[in-house]
Amino acid sequence: MTRKLYWEDPYAKEFTARVVSIEKEGIVLDQTLFFPLSGNQASDKGFLKYKNDFSKSKVEKVEIKDSNIIHYVSSDFLKKIKIGAEVKGEIDWQYRYGIMRAHTSQHIFSAILLELYNAKTSRANIEFENVSIQLDNPITEEQFSIALDKLNEICTLRNKEITAEIYQEDELSKIPSKIRSKIPDKGEIRLIKINNLDLVCCGGTHLKNSTEVGPVIITDFKKGIEIKYHVGNKALEIFSQINIGMLQLSDSLNTPIFKLIKKIKSSLTELVENKQQLEILQQNNLNLSSKYPSEVYNDFNIFIFNYQIEVKLIKKSISQYPPNSLILIQMEENRYQIVTNSEKVNANDIVQILIANFGGKGGGSSFMAQASLDNALADVLPEVKNYLDSI
Numbered sequence: 001m002t003r004k005l006y007w008e009d010p011y012a013k014e015f016t017a018r019v020v021s022i023e024k025e026g027i028v029l030d031q032t033l034f035f036p037l038s039g040n041q042a043s044d045k046g047f048l049k050y051k052n053d054f055s056k057s058k059v060e061k062v063e064i065k066d067s068n069i070i071h072y073v074s075s076d077f078l079k080k081i082k083i084g085a086e087v088k089g090e091i092d093w094q095y096r097y098g099i100m101r102a103h104t105s106q107h108i109f110s111a112i113l114l115e116l117y118n119a120k121t122s123r124a125n126i127e128f129e130n131v132s133i134q135l136d137n138p139i140t141e142e143q144f145s146i147a148l149d150k151l152n153e154i155c156t157l158r159n160k161e162i163t164a165e166i167y168q169e170d171e172l173s174k175i176p177s178k179i180r181s182k183i184p185d186k187g188e189i190r191l192i193k194i195n196n197l198d199l200v201c202c203g204g205t206h207l208k209n210s211t212e213v214g215p216v217i218i219t220d221f222k223k224g225i226e227i228k229y230h231v232g233n234k235a236l237e238i239f240s241q242i243n244i245g246m247l248q249l250s251d252s253l254n255t256p257i258f259k260l261i262k263k264i265k266s267s268l269t270e271l272v273e274n275k276q277q278l279e280i281l282q283q284n285n286l287n288l289s290s291k292y293p294s295e296v297y298n299d300f301n302i303f304i305f306n307y308q309i310e311v312k313l314i315k316k317s318i319s320q321y322p323p324n325s326l327i328l329i330q331m332e333e334n335r336y337q338i339v340t341n342s343e344k345v346n347a348n349d350i351v352q353i354l355i356a357n358f359g360g361k362g363g364g365s366s367f368m369a370q371a372s373l374d375n376a377l378a379d380v381l382p383e384v385k386n387y388l389d390s391i
Helices: 075-080 093-117 141-156 169-174 232-253 257-289 311-320 347-358 377-390
Strands: 014-022 026-029 046-050 055-059 062-065 068-072 086-091 121-127 130-135 162-167 189-194 198-201 217-222 226-230 295-297 300-305 325-330 335-340 361-364 368-372
Touching: 026 086, 046 075, 055 075, 086 093, 093 121, 093 130, 093 141, 093 189, 093 198, 093 232, 141 217, 217 232, 226 232, 232 257, 257 311, 300 377, 311 325, 311 335, 325 377, 335 347, 347 361, 347 368, 347 377
Parallel strands: 300 325
Antiparallel strands: 014 026, 014 086, 026 068, 046 055, 046 086, 062 068, 121 130, 130 226, 162 189, 189 198, 217 226, 295 300, 325 335, 335 368, 361 368
């Protein structure tokens, strides 16, 4: 069994080991600092060197197969290496440290959510400076806000020591009863303790102190159970972007930065109300226009509109239009919507003819279709009439 140096010293960056097995995919070492993909934590990355650096291979993936930790290496390196050979390993420290910060933050957050609201973490995914958590029961936005405040306090201000202890199968009686996870049925049992906060079985890599995590920024909170966030440099980068964006909004809206949320909510409410009023006006206009076709051509009533109209409004109004009506809507950037209530006319056929003649793209059904063209209405309308002549 490979000695897990990443358990003994997760802050170590280099190590020396011997090759004990050569597999089809990679090599197995007698000891390693490379953490393998396990427990929803991404594996480490780095390099392995052989014969005084003459041979070197990137290690992009490390996995456990049949209790062996396999280091995936290049095919050239695999051909040169021999069982018993000594290799030097170097992990990508920035990558490892980002994962350690992410994993430690997840332990802290899961413990806080359980302590405050009995919300258990049913699934967690740990990647570089990136964490996804799913809870088994939902929490409210207010509860989430309180938990987030406590998380950031522990990760930036109120330091908590983090330690690891390993127990053997015959030492189960020594394991504390209050533990936030199931205990493995066999093998070594590794407990991660966050002082006065959490105790959990975990084989991942973690920090020594909670304030090493740094600020946490949430990027997603859905249905009260799905949480996504960033830590480390990525979190700082997002914080800066949001801060600059809020300052720009504050200037544009002439509103103090701490009153932006209230101002934006008020503006959104006003926008929704204005949109509803606009839809009422458009609906009334569509119904009124049904009595006045722009043109009657070969017994077809052609109605032309030169502005954006919601599809749902057209569907509501089409029954108000006389038989054999064809509605042609010209929108921004020469986008066209064609709607008909005539069984003789196929809207999609018209669109395909326009595309064939002018280029562009589009499609739809016999009742309603749309096209994006490079041509103005003066070019489009004659082609529509040619189609009507042909049916």
